[in-house]
Amino acid sequence: MRTPRYLFTGDFAAFADYFRAQPHQERRFRKGDCLWAPGQPFQSLYYILSGVAQTYTAHENGRRKITSFHGAGTVFPGYHQQDFRIESAIVTVALTDLHALEFTKEQFRRMFAENARLNAQVVEWYASYVNLLLYEAAHQEYNSTFLKLCNLLYLLPAQQAGPDGCVVAMTQDDLADILCVSRVQLTRGLSVLRAEQIIRTHRGRIDILDRPALAQYCSLETR
Amino acid sequence: MRTPRYLFTGDFAAFADYFRAQPHQERRFRKGDCLWAPGQPFQSLYYILSGVAQTYTAHENGRRKITSFHGAGTVFPGYHQQDFRIESAIVTVALTDLHALEFTKEQFRRMFAENARLNAQVVEWYASYVNLLLYEAAHQEYNSTFLKLCNLLYLLPAQQAGPDGCVVAMTQDDLADILCVSRVQLTRGLSVLRAEQIIRTHRGRIDILDRPALAQYCSLETR
DNA sequence: CGACTCATTGACGTAGCTCAAGGTATGTGG
């Protein structure tokens, strides 16, 4: 049974050749670029060939919530026809140089209509995104900051995880923006884990030294 | 541009005859029944003919988060093939007597594969659910309890809203479980709105007397 | 080597939680 993931990669890898053969525009973004101008509903979809992007929602009070990360072999944002109010607050920014194929909604609609395997995969991708959001809205919501943090550190490197020695390469500011907690409170949680030799902290990076011990702190829903 | 909705109705109304003509099992639930035994991943999907169901996620600490409501003309849960860990914590309970068509995942898969209009609608439904969850996880997360409450009261009757005189028929306990706040704190918010003649409170019911005044309190994302 | 970003820790204020007590509708059985 699948646990939530924050980094999406490879979901649409099987469609790489198909996508290249369809009408599209090839796009290259520099580290730090936005994939589209913020402030309006989605116009286009991107199939990422290489690089990683980060998606966050800007709040009118100035804060932001980082929702997810999107790497090679995935399509973002999710395909749909309706326009939602909240889309104008969603920003997707390249964390590295990024190479992608851009499709208009209409181009994607045509592929969706003609390719049954593709539309089945779109639905699976949505289900997976709903799973992440449900985990955050329904489960993490009731957890203390410290438990939220342990859960996040456990889930983030899940796809690459060995028994020990995995790495979370992210600033504490960004971790705080994923959990919607203050950077200060996040640091306090990290110091507890550091004191117990479960993690080592660095500038822009956290090493997870003892994943089994970390798992002990996590909620049942997470392990 | 669409704002989030908590009550899903009619999304699949156009498919009523189609669903009836496909292999299924007809089911009737009494008020208070669960649509499926909690504790395992989804096995079946339900097309609701009449009645309303409530979906919530049980937290291991004993609390629960009410996610959404599902009325006539909708399918729940969303169709997909993967099994997610969190599904075992999701409960859907009939709030009224309820009449539905039950489909196995396999039966639904066949309809999904053969009916292009249906699979397009499944995607639109998912997009709409993601919109609700993003609103809660990314926007409401940063709002104070009072602002959360105003936003909720504004959105709940949105589909039936006249300029004034609409009604939220729900106990304060349930409202608190939607927002993941304590019942006590919710009551305090209601007393503020009551003092300003914006609402009137009753047992199991809230009348919204002055919707424009309520809107003044809501966040930009909500109006 | 200076400037900038990122990380850490302490002091303090407050929103929201828990506990507790009492009030008010609604339903039920005699």
Place this chain on the structure above:
DNA sequence: CCACATACCTTGAGCTACGTCAATGAGTCG
């Protein structure tokens, strides 16, 4: 129709987790 039980609602008091503000230290880069 009344007595009683059972929700549901309201308000107060005290505690605490977490946010803000502030000062300082530690990596990294041009």
